Amino acid sequence: DVKVTQSSRYLVKRTGEKVFLECVQDMDHENMFWYRQDPGLGLRLIYFSYDVKMKEKGDIPEGYSVSREKKERFSLILESASTNQTSMYLCASRGDRMGQPQHFGDGTRLSIL
Amino acid sequence: AQKITQTQPGMFVQEKEAVTLDCTYDTSDPSYGLFWYKQPSSGEMIFLIYQGSYDQQNATEGRYSLNFQKARKSANLVISASQLGDSAMYFCAMGDFQKLVFGTGTRLLVSP
Numbered sequence: 264d265v266k267v268t269q270s271s272r273y274l275v276k277r278t279g280e281k282v283f284l285e286c287v288q289d290m291d292h293e294n295m296f297w298y299r300q301d302p303g304l305g306l307r308l309i310y311f312s313y314d315v316k317m318k319e320k321g322d323i324p325e326g327y328s329v330s331r332e333k334k335e336r337f338s339l340i341l342e343s344a345s346t347n348q349t350s351m352y353l354c355a356s357r358g359d360r361m362g363q364p365q366h367f368g369d370g371t372r373l374s375i376l
Numbered sequence: 377a378q379k380i381t382q383t384q385p386g387m388f389v390q391e392k393e394a395v396t397l398d399c400t401y402d403t404s405d406p407s408y409g410l411f412w413y414k415q416p417s418s419g420e421m422i423f424l425i426y427q428g429s430y431d432q433q434n435a436t437e438g439r440y441s442l443n444f445q446k447a448r449k450s451a452n453l454v455i456s457a458s459q460l461g462d463s464a465m466y467f468c469a470m471g472d473f474q475k476l477v478f479g480t481g482t483r484l485l486v487s488p
Contacts, residue, residue, distance in 0.1 A: 294474060296475075296476075298478075303480060304480060305380075305467060305478040305479055305480040305481055306467065306469075306476075306478040307478075308475060308476075308477075311474065311475060313474060321475070351419065353421060355421075361409070361428070362409055362426055362428055364411055364423040364426060365411075365423075365476060366423065367413075367420060367421035367422075368420075369418075369419060369420045370419040370420065370421075372419075
């Protein structure tokens, strides 16, 4: 089974802090994704990566950056956290074959105070 | 641009009954995939079923089936014989080779 592991289930940080959310997958997947989930808005794509050191902006990249130095690890960075970044963050990975689903981690519930 | 619409914010069903969760989509791409995910209150996203745009037959996975009507651009999820453990949020998504676009979800409550 695919395993996608997010470093924290719950995280509380202060406004202005630099925040790192880590995600690791164990299936040698090329593609990795970061989403945020807010009530009534579904999941929205922040960034994705289709290879090491490659990244693409999603629909809501403002205020975020990402890093993919190794194939199995994809980090989401909040450069200067703000209260409107309080949300549920979900990481996913998938392989390259058509029809393969994205496999998700358990999510990180981030609160910015 | 691709768009997914789930018009039912909440649905109720009694245990052992069947339920249909609606999903319509919009895309100009000739090739795409449609996915359904379940999200229990614990938060993890669980993949349920996939339908490719060129697949002739509707996808089925156990108690889940996808009613795919390409001309109507709909991809409804049918859950047969509902169980209490089916209570969750359900998300429809569509995507190409890389990205997925999600709907806003439908909350399903199964009562005894």
